[in-house]
Structure formats: structure tokens, C-alpha cells
Amino acid sequence: MPEQTAPETTPENFLAACSVDPSVLALRPDYRAMLLVVDGLEPGRAAGEGSAHGDESAVGEGSAAIDALVARAEEHARTLLAGSPVEELPHIAAWRDAYRAFGAKPQRTRNSLEALTRxxxxxxxxxxxxxxxxxxxxxxHQVPLGGEDLVAYAGPARLTRATGDEPFDTVANGEAAIEHPDPGEVVWTDDAGVTCRRWNWRQGRRTALTDTTRTAFFIMDALEPMGDTALDSAADALTDALAALGDGATVVRRRVGAA
Structure with missing residues (x-):
């Protein structure tokens, strides 16, 4: 099995090696991804463990900030859904079209943004x-967004179309299982296998975030009509929100995909 990402690999080097295969851009020439690596996180602060510096007040502050953020998101979804069916929200509709382009049925396998908004x-x-x-x-920000533990990665992240042989470490019927994507399916992979199926439908178990994650890798997926300014704003908002989970956490980011 390929070795996991070496501790000495820098966020800059990791992001520089990440890529989008031309076969994916042939499906959606408007596709862009904002990739972020956030190092120095202390997610346990919001799980009741206090900060690394012994500041117990940081626990309550971090947890309260997350609760408030989630409440804002829930209220925003209610406002959106009061004015439009979920499948007609602009970015969700674009992702439904993208799923159809590689043979997925969006009614059965919803993109992550649609699933969360619902x-x-x-x-x-x-x-x-x-x-x-x-x-x-x-x-x-109405953008598909996934997060993973960078330490669990084996090599860089690559968005490509599957051969169908790649392993995907998941859970089925409550048990650990290895599945395989459909040939031609759009998947995120590293050297060890698929990390996320159907572009942004389901993330794998191997690279999942936990309360012990210290270096996280985030992927934001954008299609028209979402512009680069809106994508940058979403990345800024994620960076600001993560401030509650790490004093002095560092953020490195890179946009890949369409120029």
C-alpha cells in the first residue's frame, strides 16, 4: 500500500502537486476548485478538551461560535427553500447537470450541496x-465543500475519471467495506485509492476528519454561475470560521481547474 503523506511534506508542495485531469474539464470546462490546507488546528477545543495552552474558556467560545454558525446556515437554507425548490437553486442545478454528464442520476445520488441544503x-x-x-x-455560500485529514493522504489529490478498479474505503450496512467507482465516474483520488466518489457525493472513511485532526485539507467545487469572487469569499469565510479551532492556525490555498 502506498505510504501516507510524509510529515515533512509542506502544504505548499502538496497543493502544487494536486491536479484536475483534462477528461474532467472536457465534461465541464467551467469547473474550478479552491483547495485549502489548514495547519495547527485544535478541534478538541470545541469537543470539551480545552486549548493547547490550557485556556478552558476557549472551549466554550469555540463551541458557541460553531453553534451560531450552524444556526445561521440552517436559517439561510430555510430562506432559500421558501423561495425556490431546492433543485432549482442555481448552483445546485448546475451540479445536477454535471452529474448527468458522467452518467449519475442526481435524483438518486445528490451532490453534497443539495443534500446539505435539503x-x-x-x-x-x-x-x-x-x-x-x-x-x-x-x-x-452554496458551494459543495469537503474536508479531510491531510495526514491520512498518500500523495497529492487528483480529480479524474475512474477506471472502476480503484478502491474506496467506506461503510456499508454499518460495516467497513471496500467499494469501487463506476468506470468513467468523476472521483477524487490519491495514491491509495478514491477519497471522494461522484465528484462531491460521498467521502471515504480513510481520510475522514476527526477531533484529533491537526492538518485539514478542504475542497470547494465551483461551476458557473458561481464566480471566482464568490469562491474566494467562501474560502475566506471558512478560514475565518476555523479561527475558533486553532490559535495561529496557518492557511495555504490554491485554485485549480479552469483558468
């Missing part, structure tokens, strides 16, 4: 501090 109307799922933050930012 759920946010009645309450977002609460998973862990990092996941709760990026789910809320996804809904607030």
Missing part, C-alpha cells in the same frame, strides 16, 4: 467540530 431546512447533522464548520459554510 437537510439544513430542518437541522444540519452534527458530526464533529471541523465537519460542522465546513457543512455550515457549504450551505451559507
Amino acid at each position: 437537510r439544513a431546512g430542518t437541522g444540519l447533522p452534527r458530526v464533529n467540530a471541523l465537519t460542522d464548520v465546513y457543512n455550515a459554510i457549504s450551505v451559507l
Whole structure:
């Protein structure tokens, strides 16, 4: 099995090696991704562990900030859904078209933004501090957004079309399982296998974020009509929200895809 990303690999080097295959851009020439690596996180601060410096007040502040962010996202979803069916929201509609382009049925496998927006109307799922933050930012800025533990990566992230042989470490019927993508499916991979299926539908178990994650890798997926300014704003909002989970955390980011 390929070795995991070496500790000495810098965020800059990791991001520089990430790529989008031309076969994906042939499907959607307007596709762009904002990639962010955030180092120095302390997600346990919002899970009741206090800060690395012993500041117990940081626990309550971090947790309260996340609760407020999630509440804002839920209210934003309710406002959006009061004015339009979820499948007609502009960015969600664009992602439905993208799914059809590689053979997926958006009614059965919803892109992550649509799935979250539907759920946010009645309450977002609460998973862990990092996941709760990026789910809320996804809904607030209407952009598919995934987060993973960079230490669990084996080599750089690549968006490509699957051969169908790549392993995908997931859970099926409550049990750990290895699945394989459909041939031609758009997937994020590293050297060890698929990290996210169907562009932004389901992330794998191997690279999942936890309360012990210290270096996180985030992917924001954009199609027209979402412009670069809106994508940058979403990245800024994620960076600001993560400030509650790490004093002095550093952020490196890179846009890939369409020029």
C-alpha cells in the first residue's frame, strides 16, 4: 500500500502537486476548485478538551461560535427553500447537470450541496467540530465543500475519471467495506485509492476528519454561475470560521481547474 503523506511534506508542495485531469474539464470546462490546507488546528477545543495552552474558556467560545454558525446556515437554507425548490437553486442545478454528464442520476445520488441544503431546512447533522464548520459554510455560500485529514493522504489529490478498479474505503450496512467507482465516474483520488466518489457525493472513511485532526485539507467545487469572487469569499469565510479551532492556525490555498 502506498505510504501516507510524509510529515515533512509542506502544504505548499502538496497543493502544487494536486491536479484536475483534462477528461474532467472536457465534461465541464467551467469547473474550478479552491483547495485549502489548514495547519495547527485544535478541534478538541470545541469537543470539551480545552486549548493547547490550557485556556478552558476557549472551549466554550469555540463551541458557541460553531453553534451560531450552524444556526445561521440552517436559517439561510430555510430562506432559500421558501423561495425556490431546492433543485432549482442555481448552483445546485448546475451540479445536477454535471452529474448527468458522467452518467449519475442526481435524483438518486445528490451532490453534497443539495443534500446539505435539503437537510439544513430542518437541522444540519452534527458530526464533529471541523465537519460542522465546513457543512455550515457549504450551505451559507452554496458551494459543495469537503474536508479531510491531510495526514491520512498518500500523495497529492487528483480529480479524474475512474477506471472502476480503484478502491474506496467506506461503510456499508454499518460495516467497513471496500467499494469501487463506476468506470468513467468523476472521483477524487490519491495514491491509495478514491477519497471522494461522484465528484462531491460521498467521502471515504480513510481520510475522514476527526477531533484529533491537526492538518485539514478542504475542497470547494465551483461551476458557473458561481464566480471566482464568490469562491474566494467562501474560502475566506471558512478560514475565518476555523479561527475558533486553532490559535495561529496557518492557511495555504490554491485554485485549480479552469483558468
